[in-house]
Amino acid sequence: MNDQEIVVAGVYKRYPRPGGEVPALEDVSLTVAKGEILGLLGVNGAGKSTLVRILSTLLRPDSGTVSIAGHDVQAEPDAVRRSIGVAQQEVGLDESRPVHAVLDHHARLYGLSRRAAAKRIEELLEILTLRGVAKRRIHSLSGGMRRKVDLALALVHGPPVIFLDEPTFGMDPPSRFEFWERIRSLRDEGATILLTTQYLEEADRLADRVAILSGGRVVREGTPEELKRTVGNSTLELDFAEPAEAALAASLLRGASRQLRHSVHLPVTGPDDLRVALDVLEADAVRPIALRLEEPSLDRLLMPARDPVSVPAEQPL
Amino acid sequence: MSPVHPPGWGRQLAMLTARSLAVSSRNPVVAINAGLAIFFILVYDGSLGGSPVVSSLVGGNYFDFILPAAILAASIAGGAAGISLVTDLHSNYFYRQLTMPISRTALICATILVGGIQVLVQTVAVIGVAVLLGANPEGGLVALGVICLLALLWGLGFAGYSVLVAILSRDPQITSAASIVFLPIIFLSPLLLPEEQLRPWVQTASDFNPASYTLKAMRELLSSGLPSHYLGDAFLATAILASVTLGGALLALRRLTRG
Numbered sequence: 264m265n266d267q268e269i270v271v272a273g274v275y276k277r278y279p280r281p282g283g284e285v286p287a288l289e290d291v292s293l294t295v296a297k298g299e300i301l302g303l304l305g306v307n308g309a310g311k312s313t314l315v316r317i318l319s320t321l322l323r324p325d326s327g328t329v330s331i332a333g334h335d336v337q338a339e340p341d342a343v344r345r346s347i348g349v350a351q352q353e354v355g356l357d358e359s360r361p362v363h364a365v366l367d368h369h370a371r372l373y374g375l376s377r378r379a380a381a382k383r384i385e386e387l388l389e390i391l392t393l394r395g396v397a398k399r400r401i402h403s404l405s406g407g408m409r410r411k412v413d414l415a416l417a418l419v420h421g422p423p424v425i426f427l428d429e430p431t432f433g434m435d436p437p438s439r440f441e442f443w444e445r446i447r448s449l450r451d452e453g454a455t456i457l458l459t460t461q462y463l464e465e466a467d468r469l470a471d472r473v474a475i476l477s478g479g480r481v482v483r484e485g486t487p488e489e490l491k492r493t494v495g496n497s498t499l500e501l502d503f504a505e506p507a508e509a510a511l512a513a514s515l516l517r518g519a520s521r522q523l524r525h526s527v528h529l530p531v532t533g534p535d536d537l538r539v540a541l542d543v544l545e546a547d548a549v550r551p552i553a554l555r556l557e558e559p560s561l562d563r564l565l566m567p568a569r570d571p572v573s574v575p576a577e578q579p580l
Numbered sequence: 581m582s583p584v585h586p587p588g589w590g591r592q593l594a595m596l597t598a599r600s601l602a603v604s605s606r607n608p609v610v611a612i613n614a615g616l617a618i619f620f621i622l623v624y625d626g627s628l629g630g631s632p633v634v635s636s637l638v639g640g641n642y643f644d645f646i647l648p649a650a651i652l653a654a655s656i657a658g659g660a661a662g663i664s665l666v667t668d669l670h671s672n673y674f675y676r677q678l679t680m681p682i683s684r685t686a687l688i689c690a691t692i693l694v695g696g697i698q699v700l701v702q703t704v705a706v707i708g709v710a711v712l713l714g715a716n717p718e719g720g721l722v723a724l725g726v727i728c729l730l731a732l733l734w735g736l737g738f739a740g741y742s743v744l745v746a747i748l749s750r751d752p753q754i755t756s757a758a759s760i761v762f763l764p765i766i767f768l769s770p771l772l773l774p775e776e777q778l779r780p781w782v783q784t785a786s787d788f789n790p791a792s793y794t795l796k797a798m799r800e801l802l803s804s805g806l807p808s809h810y811l812g813d814a815f816l817a818t819a820i821l822a823s824v825t826l827g828g829a830l831l832a833l834r835r836l837t838r839g
Contacts, residue, residue, distance in 0.1 A: 319679045321837065344681040345584040355676030359603055368599050372592065372682055374585040416676065420584050 268424050268455035269295035269318065274327030276313055276479075287313040289479040291327070295457055295472075297423075300450050302470030302487075303459040310479040311459040312352055315428045318457065319349045331424055345373075348417035352428040352459075354409050358402040362393060362412055365401065366419055373420035380419075387415045390445065407438040414442075418449070425449065427458045431465060443469055467491075491558075496530040499537060501544075502553040503527070512549050516540055531556075586681045596682070596690030597697075604664060604694055613657040614702040618709050621650040624772075625713075637773060640803065644717070647710050648798035649771045651731050652791060654702035658735040659759040661695030662742025666755045669746070678837060688743060688829050695739025696732050703731035719805025726806065727798050733818035734794055738762070740825025747832040765791050790817035 274291045277284040288310045295301040305311045316322040317329060320340040328335065334342040357365045363384065370380035388394040391411045396404055401412060410430065417425060427446070431439045439462075446469055450456055460466055466473050467487045475483040475490070483490055503509040506524040513521045519529040531537055537556070544550065586592070604610070621643070628634045629642040638645040668674040677687055707724060711717070717724055745758040768785040769792040775783060786792040797814030808814075 321675060321678055341681050344679060345586070347679065349676070349679045351672060351675065353672045355672035355674070357599070357603070357673050358671055359606055360599075364602075368595065369680070372586060372595060372680060374587055422584075 266297045267294045268297045268299075268332055269293075269301070269457060270328075270330045271314070271318070272328045274314070274317065274324045274329060276310075276317065276322070276324050286479050288317075288324070291476070291479070291481055293474050293481055293484065295455055297455050298450060298453050299471045300446070300456040300458060300469055302466030302473040303457060303476060304461070304463065304466050304473055305459070305476035306461065309476040311476055312428055313479075314476070315349075315351070315426050315457070315459060319347055319351075319426055320344055346422060346424050348420065348422035348425045350410075350413050350417040350425075350427045350430050352432065354413040356401045356409060356412060356416070359400060361398050361400055362404075362415075363388075363397040365412070366415055369416050370419045375420065383419060383421070387418060390448075391415050392441070406433050407435060410434060410438075410442075414445075423454060425454050425456045427456060429459055429461065431460070431462065439465075496532050498557040499529045499531045499540060500555040500557055501527045501529070501551040503549070504552050508549050511547065512544055512551070515543050515547060515549065584681065589683050589686055592682050592686040593690055593693070596686055597693050600664060600690055600694040601697065604660060604698065607660065607664075609660045609663075610657055610698050610701060613654060613698075614705045617650045617654040617702060617706045620653050621646055621706070621710060622713070624649075637777060639774065641716070643710070643713070643715050644802055645799065646772075647707070647715055647802060648727070648795050649766070650706050650710070651703050651727065651798060652734065652766055652771075652795060654706055655699045655731065655735045655738045656759055656762050657698045657702050658695040658738035659742040659756070659762075660698055661691050661739035662744075662746035662755040662758070663752060664694070665691050665743050666746040666750060666752045669750050670752065684833055684837070685830060688833055689826070691743055692736055692739045692826060692829065695742065696736035699735025699738070700728060700732045703728055703735075715802075717802045719801045719803070723801040723805040726808075726811070727801050730794055730798060730814055730818060733815070733822055734791075737790070737818055737821035737825050740822055740829050744825055744829040744832055747829060747836055765789060769795055771795065790821045793817040 271291055271293050274288050275286075276288040277286050279285075291310070291314060293301070303311050303314065313322065317324050317336065318331060320336050320343055323337060328337075330336065331343045332346040334346065336343050357368070360368075366384045366387065367380055370383055371377070375383060388397055391414060393408070393411055393415060396408055401409060404412065410433070414427075414430065417427075431442050434442060443465070446456060446458070450471075458466070458469060470487060472485060473483075473487055473490055474481050483493070485493075500522075501509075501512060503512060503525050509521060509525050509527050512527045513519045516527065516529050519527050522528050529536075529540055531540070587595070624646045625643045629646075631642075634642050665674065668677075678684075707715075707717075707727070741761070742755060742758060746755045749755060749758075768782060769789050770778060770786060771791075775786060775792070775796070778786065793810060793814040794817065797808055797810040800808045800810050
């Protein structure tokens with residue numbers, strides 16, 4: 264039995280522009296298993312939203328195949344639409360109407376009976392802490408609340424597959440943490456979730472697997488831990504009171520690089536490296552004023568490789 | 581949750597229409613257009629209705645003659661359908677609806693239907709005010725009902741046109757400005773004088789103008805009721821207009837969603 268709820272195979276999409284076509288997706292293939300959260304990471308213009316629009320039947324791929332819950336998006340779009348819930352990057356809300364009325368309208372359009380709709384809406388208002396604004400018109404709500412209403416609309420029919428396109432963009436940290444909790448609960452309840460985000464912490468904390476999209480191609484794929492291992496080691500960051508001390512430390516520590524005038528970065532693989540580095544500095548009486556251990560982060564996968572800044576001591580910054 | 585079973589097409593249409601009516605009920609454009617239509621008949625009657633020369637030109641009471649023109653003028657309210665759609669496009673709500681298992685034709689037809697209903701409401705208001713001001717529809721209530729039906733069809737056609745422009749342009753200003761096409765359509769018809777009084781080139785244009793058949797049928801219904809000599813042509817012309825604009829809007833939507 265195939266337990267892949269989302270299967271994308273060899274998808275290409277180009278947009279016509281004056282002077283030629285611009286590639287948005289180039290041979291994109293990925294799968295998401297039932298009950299899994301796939302984090303789709305990429306910078307602006309990487310192709311994340313284009314892929315979500317194809318998955319949610321808003322856009323046709325130029326070539327390739329996409330199936331959701333066993334239904335082909337081009338051959339059976341209605342079956343796909345019955346299986347998905349979508350929260351787009353830009354919230355799509357019926358601005359002039361009250362929250363409850365909009366939720367009820369959507370629930371009924373999905374075929375829920377009046378009683379089932381009322382029960383489901385009560386659940387969502389409770390879970391997403393929207394009860395206090397249920398009678399308010401949507402245009403009067405804050406950005407965070409509007410995001411929650413948008414999510415409620417995506418969930419009102421209890422879809423098995425959920426697409427969340429940068430769902431926490433613009434949310435304050437408490438709302439974001441609360442949102443993450445809700446996404447985890449959905450996964451625990453068996454939903455399959457594709458989440459696009461630019462927040463690497465979000466992908467790191469939520470996703471079972473991460474795919475990195477760059478220039479319309481999937482360039483990396485794996486669990487957050489696997490990807491972080493490909494990034495490299497942890498980094499010991501040492502700050503010094505004087506630039507001359509930083510320069511001396513950089514010369515004493517093999518593999519260290521100078522960062523700005525007062526700092527040195529040293530890749531380390533474990534506690535032994537840390538101890539050895541401090542011993543070497545202590546032997547020459549070079550004492551840092553601050554130490555930080557920077558764990559490998561998915562951030563580095565999205566950023567172009569940067570050489571350490573080489574700063575002559577005499578050059579003011 | 582149990583599997584999703586969306587309602588049938590007719591139920592979807594009813595639900596989407598109810599939603600659009602709820603949204604448009606907060607929009608003052610219907611009342612403004614009705615006011616303009618009433619102002620239109622008052623001004624024309626005030627300027628020309630007292631003239632025996634004009635009365636002899638139109639073959640009777642100028643107020644009764646100009647009333648269908650005011651009803652037709654009210655159909656510009658159908659343009660609100662396009663504005664409503666472009667608002668949903670801009671708020672992204674329209675795209676959310678496209679991710680739902682609802683019929684595209686129901687989505688478009690509901691928007692157009694609301695435009696037609698707005699025209700119908702205005703038509704009833706205009707006729708009501710006209711009767712209060714002294715109009716004397718000889719055709720009686722049945723004739724007035726048929727006039728309302730013609731106005732609804734005409735409104736559906738104009739609403740379809742505005743929805744077509746909204747989908748093609750996705751621009752509120754262009755959609756709003758597109759209503760200007762209404763002016764040549766109503767003025768290249770026997771709007772102010774009977775057809776035989778028009779210059780030949782206007783008469784020719786009038787022959788190809790669906791508004792002419794609607795005007796003539798409404799005037800005949802007001803003056804002598806059923807049966808109406810022009811009614812078949814009027815229904816045919818307005819039905820063709822509504823079908824063409826609805827078909828165009830659906831094709832445009834298909835192009836929009838094909839990506």
